[in-house]
Amino acid sequence: MIPKLLSCAISSLKHMWLLYYELADFAKKAGLVFPPRETYDFSVMRDFPPTWITSDVWQALCTIWDTDTWRNISESGKRNRSSSVNGSISVHTGGSITTEQHRKKMAKGKDPLWGDIFKQTHLEKSEKVKLASGELIGSQPEYWVNEKSWTVFDKYEKAMCEKYSPDPSRHSLGDVEIWEHCVGGRK
Incomplete structure (x- = not known):
């Protein structure tokens, strides 16, 4: 189950910026203050799964994403994707x-x-x-x-x-x- 979750987590994180707006709307309608996009507060997002994913899977993904290990991997990937070598x-x-x-x-x-x-x-x-x-x-x-x-x-x-x-x-x-x-x- 965990390897499948991790694979799903990696795949889903690629689409996180699209999901963010959908989740923010759900949270705002529920009366919550949704965090700025840069912070990705998964403790808040955990309660607002996208319509296309089950709540238990979404909560498991948010638990993975809400760790320092995952944040470090994400930041490292972000730096690597935008790093320039020999001007490119x-x-x-x-x-x-x-x-x-x-x-x-x-x-x-x-x-x-x-x-x-x-x-x-x-x-x-x-x-x-x-x-x-x-x-x-x-x-x-x-x-x-x-x-x-x-x-x-x-x-x-x-x-x-x-x-x-x-x-x-x-x-x-x-x-x-x-x-x-x-x-x-x-x-």
């Missing part, structure tokens, strides 16, 4: 799964190339369908989530072709030295 905020299109999980999903009898994993997590969502079906041959800057992603990929592909072969099928899975150089050093 990190943008991924891989969803909530890790790069390693993407690698495992992409492995069909053999490990995927690092460049292909990078594409899976940095291409615009519409281009991933083409990538999966093998239709995406050349990669143009407009296919990527931001210019930095395109630049890193282009630099990496050129360096791999220079070191190994113009034919990507003859490349190693990945080259740490080339990768670190292309992304601007070890993070």
Whole structure:
């Protein structure tokens, strides 16, 4: 039950800012003073579940969200999502799964190339369908989530072709030295 609750908590927290207004209206109608949006006082919110979730599940979620541990995780995530590295905020299109999980999903009898994993997590969502079906041959800057992603990929592909072969099928899975150089050093 707890892993399912935690998964639900993470998913629901992403939509918290939308729920806040719905919950604030319920609380105000009940005569309560609802806290400012920045505070997220879950002890108040606990009594006002959204219409689409049962009261017991909502109260369990609020109990999780009302801990210092959860607040620390939330703040850390907020900082990470807005942090800038080399003048660019990190943008991924891989969803909530890790790069390693993407690698495992992409492995069909053999490990995927690092460049292909990078594409899976940095291409615009519409281009991933083409990538999966093998239709995406050349990669143009407009296919990527931001210019930095395109630049890193282009630099990496050129360096791999220079070191190994113009034919990507003859490349190693990945080259740490080339990768670190292309992304601007070890993070």
